[in-house]
Amino acid sequence: MSRRRTLGAGCVALLAYLVAIPGTVAAQSPNRELIDGLEYQLLYVALPLTLFVLMILVYAAVKFHDNDDPQPTTEDPALEITWTAATAIILLFVGLSGYTVLVNPYVSPSQALESDNRSQEGFDSFEDLPDTGDEEVHVRGYQWEWQATYPEANVTTENQIVIPANEDVTFWLTTDDVIHSLFAPDLGIKQDAFPGDYTRARTTVDEPGRYDVVCAEFCGAGHSRMEGEIVVVDRETYDQWLEENEGTVAEAPDPG
CATH class of the missing domain: 1.20.58 (Methane Monooxygenase Hydroxylase; Chain G, domain 1)
Incomplete structure (x- = not known):
């Protein structure tokens, strides 16, 4: 005993x-x-x-193993x-x-909006979404690419999402056709995107660099080719890149 x-x-x-x-x-x-x-x-x-x-x-x-007369447990x-x-x-x-x-705002960012009596549901376009106070990027998925738009500068990128380092960034996600899922393994970001709806992913990245992005939701014959990258640069490079490429479809800057 x-x-x-x-x-x-x-x-x-x-x-x-x-x-x-x-x-x-x-x-x-x-x-x-x-x-x-x-x-x-x-x-x-x-x-x-x-x-x-x-x-x-x-x-x-x-x-x-050789007990021929087992007894009930006492x-x-x-x-x-x-x-x-x-x-x-x-x-x-x-x-x-x-x-x-x-419940952490980086893992469940929508809860931060709901706690302030705001929500990402019921909006008809990116322009109707609430202000989060973060650097915001609008990401649209379609078969089989990612398109990112930077609303303040009207810059667009294809399969590249450029963000500043060491700052809170919100990705607003939607799709044109079927369900897609933005997944950046090295950054721990994974958020589904739905047709006609808007979902939010949030992060801050410490080190400039290139981080792979894939679609984690089967979305058709080209699903395996739906790849991209998150390009993280310092704030000065980010601002200069937006200014130089306003109103265009641009290539991501070199993170250095």
Whole structure:
């Protein structure tokens, strides 16, 4: 009995220690940092629990493999309470960890608008959308390309989305035909786009560079070719690029 209680208490203590370990992950955007951090936190709990269950399984298989007269398990209320409490703690940890990520304005940006009594639903065009206070880019998907428009300068790009580094940026997304999904793996950005509707993705990127973009929703025969890139440049380069290309279809500047 004493050994079982000690084992149970040790498992709970190990779980509490693992829950307290912070997830430190290097990432280029808060979106990716939040998602990676959640994955590491869950891994800290899942890995030792998996090993613990496997050890018990191996122990039972070796110890009782030749038992010709198995007996019912002896009741042990203390052990049952221990594993029930441990399970409750695990589920609570998973729920709270997931919730803190899901409500973050970079992962669920639409909630920030709803909290201010604003919404992206029910608008007929990009021009009707609410002001977010971020640098805004209008992104339109169609079979099988991405088109980005910068409303303040009337600049358009094809399969390239140019944004300034170290600033909050909102992508307003829609499509002309079927459902598409803007997915930038390195930045942790993934947002579906729907015909006749407008959805929002939000990020800030620390380092200038080029980040691959693909469509993550099957959209027809050319789905695999629907690729692009997010080009991140410093603010001075961004402003100069917009000024020089006003009213044109432009190529993205070199991020350096």
